[in-house]
Amino acid sequence: MITVELDIFSGNPNPRWTLSDREANDLLDRVMADRSLASPPQNVGGLGYRGFVIHADDPRWRRVKLPSKFYVSANSIATERALLHSSGAERAVKDDVRQAAQDSIESTDRGWSQLWSDFMAGKPAGRERPGTGRVIGSPKPDIPEDTPPQVGDDTMSIAECGPLAYSSDVDFSFWNNDTNSLWNNNCYNFASNYKSYTFAQPGRKANVQWSILDCGNHSGAIGFASAYDDHTNACWSGWQYYTCFVIWPGNDYHWYRLCAYGHWCHKPGSTPARNYDNSGFWITNPMTCNRGNYTVFCSYRYFPHGWSVR
Amino acid sequence: MTCAVGPSSPTASRSAAMTNDSKKRADVTLDIFSGRENPSWELSKEQLGDLAPALEDLPGTEPAAFFDGLGYRGFRVVITDEATGKTEGIKAWKGLVQYSAGGADKFLKDKDRRVERLLLESGGGHLKADLRDAVRLEIEPPRP
Numbered sequence A: 001m002i003t004v005e006l007d008i009f010s011g012n013p014n015p016r017w018t019l020s021d022r023e024a025n026d027l028l029d030r031v032m033a034d035r036s037l038a039s040p041p042q043n044v045g046g047l048g049y050r051g052f053v054i055h056a057d058d059p060r061w062r063r064v065k066l067p068s069k070f071y072v073s074a075n076s077i078a079t080e081r082a083l084l085h086s087s088g089a090e091r092a093v094k095d096d097v098r099q100a101a102q103d104s105i106e107s108t109d110r111g112w113s114q115l116w117s118d119f120m121a122g123k124p125a126g127r128e129r130p131g132t133g134r135v136i137g138s139p140k141p142d143i144p145e146d147t148p149p150q151v152g153d154d155t156m157s158i159a160e161c162g163p164l165a166y167s168s169d170v171d172f173s174f175w176n177n178d179t180n181s182l183w184n185n186n187c188y189n190f191a192s193n194y195k196s197y198t199f200a201q202p203g204r205k206a207n208v209q210w211s212i213l214d215c216g217n218h219s220g221a222i223g224f225a226s227a228y229d230d231h232t233n234a235c236w237s238g239w240q241y242y243t244c245f246v247i248w249p250g251n252d253y254h255w256y257r258l259c260a261y262g263h264w265c266h267k268p269g270s271t272p273a274r275n276y277d278n279s280g281f282w283i284t285n286p287m288t289c290n291r292g293n294y295t296v297f298c299s300y301r302y303f304p305h306g307w308s309v310r
Numbered sequence B: 001m002t003c004a005v006g007p008s009s010p011t012a013s014r015s016a017a018m019t020n021d022s023k024k025r026a027d028v029t030l031d032i033f034s035g036r037e038n039p040s041w042e043l044s045k046e047q048l049g050d051l052a053p054a055l056e057d058l059p060g061t062e063p064a065a066f067f068d069g070l071g072y073r074g075f076r077v078v079i080t081d082e083a084t085g086k087t088e089g090i091k092a093w094k095g096l097v098q099y100s101a102g103g104a105d106k107f108l109k110d111k112d113r114r115v116e117r118l119l120l121e122s123g124g125g126h127l128k129a130d131l132r133d134a135v136r137l138e139i140e141p142p143r144p
Helices: A022-033 A059-063 A075-082 A089-093 A095-108 A112-120 A179-183 A187-192 A215-222 B045-056 B116-125 B129-139
Strands: A001-006 A015-016 A051-058 A070-073 A240-248 A252-256 A265-266 A297-306 B026-030 B040-042 B077-083 B087-095 B096-103 B104-109
Touching: A001 A022, A001 A089, A015 A089, A051 A075, A059 B045, A070 A075, A075 A265, A187 A252, A187 A265, A187 B129, A215 A297, B026 B045, B026 B116, B040 B116, B045 B116, B077 B116, B087 B116, B116 B129
Parallel strands: none
Antiparallel strands: A001 A015, A001 A051, A051 A070, A240 A252, A240 A297, A252 A265, B026 B040, B026 B077, B077 B087, B087 B096, B096 B104
């Protein structure tokens, strides 16, 4: 028996229903064709529609070693539609709730497909407006917004550790609302919370860009005066971000930044900024989240608020 | 080039506008990195000519979302008619192909991953061996 739970409410219990045999077979076919659909259940955040939790008490699932409980949300639009329109949903879910879920599903379909279509159609991509994203709380007024870069990139000598600044862990409109912001800003832009529209590279602003893909060389290019591991007291005196970076050995690097409520966020290349990992889970620990090929965790870094990157 | 329209038209005929047309330029991007710029290169006329038949017989499929997390996110191809400035687009990821032209999109199913394999092969010296191997593993179709 396959039970579907529409994860949408905050106070009330979520609606639940059972799939018919045909609908269960269809879901099994979908998951067998793409096992990444079978993510363990996780609240991906926010009020309103969040996805579906599948409870599978079925010998066929056990035989093919599928999890008995998993989460279906964004990145599986066709499956979400099928679940929402299954026969049991019509009985278990009120019309207005089903409409709200459908609206969310259709609007999140504005993923790569729609952005790619917009790009191909030459639709307005958004103006370049370099600048820092909004943070929760205000920086100290004496922090210079545009101090010339020092050798070693975006830092200068520091005296004492300042407070952390956070951006929203659910609102990524600053990064995702237009294709120009999306395509031309990468993970390093996101970590610094600065849109340069240059696909910024560590060290490039101070002409000491990283050259070898290992933790040491990358750290040198970032150029903080001393190791910014979280247990040192060497950090910027003003507001700063708490970030970390990881390496896909020999190929690439990736950055994360701590956002509000203890959630880490990131922006993989030209893709939308988000608060979940490759499995669709909240990121509460970047050392243990699903990072795909980026298997080497290098270190945590404090990054000064208001610094630009290039 | 035109493609099949909808899941029920697997063998709709198509023009071969992409093939052997000296006015067309095709730029490929392997969408895979996060920090670094993605590898990109231009297809030769011959490679562009190979791409059209690979798309010819693909059946239509329902629209679906592409993976957009860390790692392999597929290939993007932008084909520009240098005479008119018009563009066509192809995005391919693990057997899902989106073809965009004239403001319309078609989704196609490439169960043998022929489009991706062709594009990977076209990368040649633009891709390091270990990166090519990593992508090859990604685009391998699932075993039945």
